[in-house]
Amino acid sequence: MTAATPPRYASIQKILHWGIALLVIGALGVGAALDWMPNGALKNQAYALHKATGMLILGLMVLRVIVRLVYGAPPLPAGTPTWQRRAAGASHVALYALLVAMPLVGWAGTSAFPAPLPFFGLFEFPPLIGADRDLSGTLFTIHDWMGKAIFAILAIHIVAAVRHATVEKDGVFQRMWFGRGA
Secondary structure, three states: OOOOOOOOOOHHHHHHHHHHHHHHHHHHHHHHHHOOOOOOHHHHHHHHHHHHHHHHHHHHHHHHHHHHHHHOOOOOOOOOOHHHHHHHHHHHHHHHHHHHHHHHHHHHHHHHOOOOOEEOOOEEOOOOOOOOHHHHHHHHHHHHHHHHHHHHHHHHHHHHHHHHHHHHOOOOHHHOOOOOOO
């Protein structure tokens, strides 16, 4: 590493970051589409895809937390203002927490409905809790609000990343990008 090359995340961290990002965008999109889809086979398939993707995100986020504990994070550039350091830390903690909690709340809501929770046709997850339609409705409302919060934080995260890459050009974006350029 030279002075011109900023410290970077480990390759496994980059793979998990971008893979989970794509899965989250897809799950949020399918979740939003479910609200306007007519009942029927296509909607049932979309629900199954949404639920399985959520459980995949949960598993990958557990792995991501472990990898983060092992590898840590490269430092931000020395001149990064304190408010940006705090905002970055808070947004990462919020995203990690939501991306673990949201699938768990969805799993609990599906269990309380009760409905099956298939994993891409390979197996079904067992119910977390017993059947309770009222509780299920509450859990799915919470799940929906968590999705909105994730969407908002992701939008800010993307804007900040693009700003660092195109305006600041301070190496922050490159820490999580593949390749060698600074």
